[in-house]
Amino acid sequence: MLGPEQVPGSLEATAGTLRRDLLLAYRRRGDIINPLVFALIVVTLFPLGIGPGERLLAEIAPGLVWVVALLACLLSTDSIFRDDYLDGSLQQMLLSPQPGYFLVQAKVVVHWLVSGLPVTLMAPLLGLMLSMPGGGYLPLLVSLLFGTISLSMIGAIGAGLTVGLKRGGVLVALIVLPLYIPVMIFGSGAVVAGCEGRPYSGQLAVLVALTVLASVLAPLAITGALRINMDD
Amino acid sequence: MLGPEQVPGSLEATAGTLRRDLLLAYRRRGDIINPLVFALIVVTLFPLGIGPGERLLAEIAPGLVWVVALLACLLSTDSIFRDDYLDGSLQQMLLSPQPGYFLVQAKVVVHWLVSGLPVTLMAPLLGLMLSMPGGGYLPLLVSLLFGTISLSMIGAIGAGLTVGLKRGGVLVALIVLPLYIPVMIFGSGAVVAGCEGRPYSGQLAVLVALTVLASVLAPLAITGALRINMDD
Amino acid sequence: MHPVRKQRLYIVLFIVIGASIAAGLIFYALRENMNLFYSPSDIATGKAPLDARIRAGGMVREGSVQRLGDDLEVRFVVTDYAHDVTVHYVGILPDLFSEGQGVVVTGQLVTPERFDATEVLAKHDEEYMPPEVSDALEKAGRVPQN
Amino acid sequence: MYFDSVAQLFAMDGHGVYVWSVYAAALAIIALLALTPVFKRRRFIAEETRVLTRQRNTPTTRLN
Amino acid sequence: MTCERDHRLLFEDLSFTLSAGRVLQVAGANGSGKTTLLRFLAGISNAYSGDILWRGDPIHKVSAHYRSQFLYLAHAPGVSLSLTALENLRWYFSLNQHIDSQALYHGLREVGLEGYEDVPGFRLSAGQQRRIALARLVISRAPLWILDEPFTAIDRGGVTELEHLLCRHARDGGAIVLTTHHALKLDMAFDRVELEEGQC
Amino acid sequence: MTCERDHRLLFEDLSFTLSAGRVLQVAGANGSGKTTLLRFLAGISNAYSGDILWRGDPIHKVSAHYRSQFLYLAHAPGVSLSLTALENLRWYFSLNQHIDSQALYHGLREVGLEGYEDVPGFRLSAGQQRRIALARLVISRAPLWILDEPFTAIDRGGVTELEHLLCRHARDGGAIVLTTHHALKLDMAFDRVELEEGQC
Amino acid sequence: MAIKWPLFFHKLGSPRWFYRIGGMWLPWMAALTSLLLLVGAVWGLAFAPEDFKQGNSYRIIYVHVPAAFIALAGYYVMALAGAVSLIWKMKVADIVLKCAAPIGAAMTVLALFSGAVWGKPTWGTWWVWDARNTSMLVLLFLYLGIYALYNSFEREEQAAKVCAVLALVGTVNIPIIYKSVDWWFTLHQPATLKITQASSMHASMWQPLLVMIAGFYLLYATLLIQRVRVEVLYRERRTRWVRDIVLQAGSVRK
Ligand code: HEM
Ligand SMILES: Nc1ncnc2c1ncn2[C@@H]1O[C@H](COP(=O)(O)OP(=O)(O)OP(=O)(O)O)[C@@H](O)[C@H]1O
Ligand SMILES: Nc1ncnc2c1ncn2[C@@H]1O[C@H](COP(=O)(O)OP(=O)(O)OP(=O)(O)O)[C@@H](O)[C@H]1O
Ligand SMILES: [Mg+2]
Numbered sequence A, B: 001m002l003g004p005e006q007v008p009g010s011l012e013a014t015a016g017t018l019r020r021d022l023l024l025a026y027r028r029r030g031d032i033i034n035p036l037v038f039a040l041i042v043v044t045l046f047p048l049g050i051g052p053g054e055r056l057l058a059e060i061a062p063g064l065v066w067v068v069a070l071l072a073c074l075l076s077t078d079s080i081f082r083d084d085y086l087d088g089s090l091q092q093m094l095l096s097p098q099p100g101y102f103l104v105q106a107k108v109v110v111h112w113l114v115s116g117l118p119v120t121l122m123a124p125l126l127g128l129m130l131s132m133p134g135g136g137y138l139p140l141l142v143s144l145l146f147g148t149i150s151l152s153m154i155g156a157i158g159a160g161l162t163v164g165l166k167r168g169g170v171l172v173a174l175i176v177l178p179l180y181i182p183v184m185i186f187g188s189g190a191v192v193a194g195c196e197g198r199p200y201s202g203q204l205a206v207l208v209a210l211t212v213l214a215s216v217l218a219p220l221a222i223t224g225a226l227r228i229n230m231d232d
Numbered sequence C: 001m002h003p004v005r006k007q008r009l010y011i012v013l014f015i016v017i018g019a020s021i022a023a024g025l026i027f028y029a030l031r032e033n034m035n036l037f038y039s040p041s042d043i044a045t046g047k048a049p050l051d052a053r054i055r056a057g058g059m060v061r062e063g064s065v066q067r068l069g070d071d072l073e074v075r076f077v078v079t080d081y082a083h084d085v086t087v088h089y090v091g092i093l094p095d096l097f098s099e100g101q102g103v104v105v106t107g108q109l110v111t112p113e114r115f116d117a118t119e120v121l122a123k124h125d126e127e128y129m130p131p132e133v134s135d136a137l138e139k140a141g142r143v144p145q146n
Numbered sequence D: 001m002y003f004d005s006v007a008q009l010f011a012m013d014g015h016g017v018y019v020w021s022v023y024a025a026a027l028a029i030i031a032l033l034a035l036t037p038v039f040k041r042r043r044f045i046a047e048e049t050r051v052l053t054r055q056r057n058t059p060t061t062r063l064n
Numbered sequence E, F: 001m002t003c004e005r006d007h008r009l010l011f012e013d014l015s016f017t018l019s020a021g022r023v024l025q026v027a028g029a030n031g032s033g034k035t036t037l038l039r040f041l042a043g044i045s046n047a048y049s050g051d052i053l054w055r056g057d058p059i060h061k062v063s064a065h066y067r068s069q070f071l072y073l074a075h076a077p078g079v080s081l082s083l084t085a086l087e088n089l090r091w092y093f094s095l096n097q098h099i100d101s102q103a104l105y106h107g108l109r110e111v112g113l114e115g116y117e118d119v120p121g122f123r124l125s126a127g128q129q130r131r132i133a134l135a136r137l138v139i140s141r142a143p144l145w146i147l148d149e150p151f152t153a154i155d156r157g158g159v160t161e162l163e164h165l166l167c168r169h170a171r172d173g174g175a176i177v178l179t180t181h182h183a184l185k186l187d188m189a190f191d192r193v194e195l196e197e198g199q200c
Numbered sequence G: 001m002a003i004k005w006p007l008f009f010h011k012l013g014s015p016r017w018f019y020r021i022g023g024m025w026l027p028w029m030a031a032l033t034s035l036l037l038l039v040g041a042v043w044g045l046a047f048a049p050e051d052f053k054q055g056n057s058y059r060i061i062y063v064h065v066p067a068a069f070i071a072l073a074g075y076y077v078m079a080l081a082g083a084v085s086l087i088w089k090m091k092v093a094d095i096v097l098k099c100a101a102p103i104g105a106a107m108t109v110l111a112l113f114s115g116a117v118w119g120k121p122t123w124g125t126w127w128v129w130d131a132r133n134t135s136m137l138v139l140l141f142l143y144l145g146i147y148a149l150y151n152s153f154e155r156e157e158q159a160a161k162v163c164a165v166l167a168l169v170g171t172v173n174i175p176i177i178y179k180s181v182d183w184w185f186t187l188h189q190p191a192t193l194k195i196t197q198a199s200s201m202h203a204s205m206w207q208p209l210l211v212m213i214a215g216f217y218l219l220y221a222t223l224l225i226q227r228v229r230v231e232v233l234y235r236e237r238r239t240r241w242v243r244d245i246v247l248q249a250g251s252v253r254k
């Protein structure tokens, strides 16, 4: 019989999972550019679709950048758990004596590092392309930094719920977008306020609060969803 | 030895494939609403992100509806061949003595029926939600009807190129969006013209021409892409 | 401690800490004015920024609507019965727009007294009564809204 | 009745289209909601009847 | 009828000929290249040097004709789990051979799926799913069978039946190439090519 | 050490007990419910009525503890093909057991993957990929092994070695439940539960 | 479970019991519902006076408000059923969760449609992005999400559990969404029917409204029970008692 002292602690297990997922992300480092290029292309589509008027573009810029960032994250979210599900790693993870909570959190954090963070760093460029007013850049960066974290967390719930299904793609979007809405309202609200020179610390505070809440609560839902899906 | 008279003709094979794919689509009929709801939700995101001003929304409406329709099609495109690839059906299809051209075309047509067509039919509602001017609705319907066909055809090229990859999603978007651009320019151009009361038959004619071209040429590219991917 | 209990304790600790941080932040945010919506009193007391896209709302003061020239320019006073602000608007007014009725206007404040609207929406309040009752009330000297 | 005539009831001073279309939609939606389970039940009975008939006529399958 | 194949260099001068009425087992340890070889034979991959000849012609020259002559069963057998057994077969044969409906039912009966004809694939066990693909062997009239681990997930009884089926096909003048880790027991003589690990 | 399991009603009053030092083969035709039973034992699915007891307690009551006591090998074995053999094992044991690095190399050597430690999984053949998962058996000290078709895709030599490994584990006081369609040959007595098709 | 639940709670979990009791209640409920809706509609359409400001268009209120109430309440019914199903693994709760989604979605559509039609004469536009409208639209998306998710699973037990999780997550989100849109833009009128104060609506107008609201609540319960009963038959089709029902209803030939 195996005594409890032979089982690694939660910290060690989380570190192991973090290391593994970072390694996987590194092996697929080409994937990092995918959401970036997607965001770039969608931002280019808009001037083509609605006409190149600078005033109009500047007016919609804060909202547009946020919507695009959100869609870019969304598209990569659907596959957070897919590969691990298919090859059985997820099953092994959930059958291990470790609490799913922290392992899942580690996976989501890695996902954010390779999707949300790069998109955040590129956002000012998107703003520039749409001639966004100068006051909006700081709130854009900060709001996306936190906003993408909660998007990853919420998105992972959707990914967890649909991991057993073959065709997750659009379904995840459907499930998850309504849940994103508050995050987006406060995020883009801050940027709009910044563009117009109004104070935006209130919006940012709410955004950070939502992010913290999502980060501690979402893993519960994700773990539950994954356990349900394991029993197919 | 099997004589050539024992091998079914192309017509029969295409009909068989059409029947199979329609059957599959019917089994997953719930999936039809997915792109619809996705389009609805993304359209909802915009007023939330950029503010609820009716004037602004009406101004960006034609372009926005087109971009959203395009994204909705795009998201569902990635999985045209995915399942068939994974379960080996695609391999069997390409190893059969039939020309891939028509079989692939049948698959794309079915895909359009369950994604592009519903999105087209819902587009006027999207226009209404964004307070689009009345003159734009007819060109919106017609341009999307043809536009989504070419989107499916072009999207299938991307899906074919990436079918061997685990994480197609964003990559397909990446490959395919640049090819979509001409379609979108003429499509949304027609709608903008309609909204402003200008004639739009020129743009529509070009759009239909592009659609016809895509429909006859894309299957060649798709078949080629699939054959390359079979040899992984 | 039993390992399973320890794991649970960690999780609960994590959630409690997270929730308290969130609560603190929300508390802070509630003291900030995040509203895009300003009443005439807010505008009069200088809470609303100038030259930024904002929304304002209140009642259209009776007898304040003036049509300027023959194009679609109108001017009216929006009030919350404590302060007033004058709104300029060029365009077609909604059907239900009338004096004594609620409105929401979008636009920007040019000076603390003058609001240039790009959009005017008629807002309806929660009073419902038959016309006879309303007439009777009016005769008795009570204006049937607010 | 509040209205003087049926014609007035239908016209409602020009608001008739709005009001009546809402009531028609309500009726349609309620009818749809109420009738789908009725049809679904009928289909179920028909399907199961076929299954049971088949099982009756093939003695190898047992009916638990 | 003779089928010839030459295959060189990757497997360092591997060369063999398969004639009608013969069964050829490709054997070798894990990773010795069996699957790879079968993929070459089916024309899926051509990352080899040397020639694979079908009745004297290199297969890539007569590909459309060659494709009508063989049946290839891979690890992923081309069975859609959202369709029923019958629907799967119907589609397969609409591409490959004129077949009447009775033959489909017969095929499914032969592989022990009687009563499961209209059950969607995802409701079947691993072995039953695999049997849907095996039903093609019963029905098809293609002379050459290329089978990669056909016995995977099949139970003891199924294995014996499948072995009978292979013999019958060979006796009827067909040719078979297959890989398996299982000790093949046929009622007739069969050839073996052994791939060694170092070779690959 | 004893492990007990009772399992009822779905398999119509199936009930068995597995004690330390024993091997139990779950046998049965395709679709007889072997995989289903093993999933119940691993606590993945609980769509059964009846009880599965681990040392007297129902497994869902002591799940965290129970999960540290067994090793489950499913059809999809939890090997990521983008990682190397070593990386896969390192992650697995970071969740399950304290192990030193040497043990990992030793395990891979034992399953014939010496020299392949740092090759990404997708470059390996079907059998080699499967062997990565089997290396866990060599290394792990979990007393109970639940193995669903462990011999799949493994070549003749590998099968013999795996059989030795099973015997060794049982002799060391471990317990094993496994399914296989292959004729199991162990140097020791083992139990069999036969599932019949009608039962399920 | 260490806690002893009252007997009826266990019974409620039994599909067979639910089917029987539901069947007994259903005709009475259906009759009462029809009566209330008929009286309410005729009263509201033909007998209630017109509004001093909106004229006759306000009569839409008799559909709009009950539908909006039900749409919101329906989501909580669904989430509650989800919680019960996750915690106590009660079969009937699974089924209620499944059946509540389409009814709730339909009511949401009705509230949206009636609101949009009402908005045309009062606000001058079919649609504005105000807090109530937007959050109602999001509610529709949540319903549709549940519906789509449910239907993409092949196994019902799993579908129900997954949807239960989503419904619970959505419950957290509804107030957040409402609050976040609320500060953002409001055009929709505030509450007319108030619990604490007197209604700001004349008695001759709110009396039919109350009848309609009661009628819609009853309608919801009736439709839900009706659906659940049919679904119970499907779920329990392998059991003896369902086969007996089939034998009685259909004609099984020998
Ligand atoms: C598409 C547009 C609309 C939507 C989505 C909508 C939605 C709603 C919702 C969700 C409620 C219930 C609120 C609650 O339970 O607290 C409600 C109540 C109500 N709505 Fe609307 N509404 C719309 C348009 C309108 C319009 C144009 C009017 C009339 C001017 C109106 C009048 C009312 C009234 C009188 C109530 C009852 C308020 C109460 O007593 O709580 N609605 N609406
Ligand atoms: N995609 C690939 N890229 C590079 N090398 C590969 C690839 N696939 C397989 N190999 C290597 O080619 C060799 C042969 O692989 P193959 O799959 O043909 O083996 P196999 O004989 O079918 O083995 P098994 O019995 O395990 O199925 C192996 O050494 C493997 O490592
Ligand atoms: N998802 C499912 N839904 C419904 N029935 C299923 C499902 N999966 C399997 N079954 C049925 O359950 C029975 C047992 O399946 P299981 O996979 O346990 O069989 P098995 O003994 O492992 O067979 P094999 O040897 O083919 O792997 C089969 O009759 C199968 O048709
Ligand atoms: Mg192989």
Ligand SMILES: [Mg+2]
Residues within 6 Å of the ligand: E125, E126, E127, F034, F035, F036
């Ligand atoms: Mg099995």
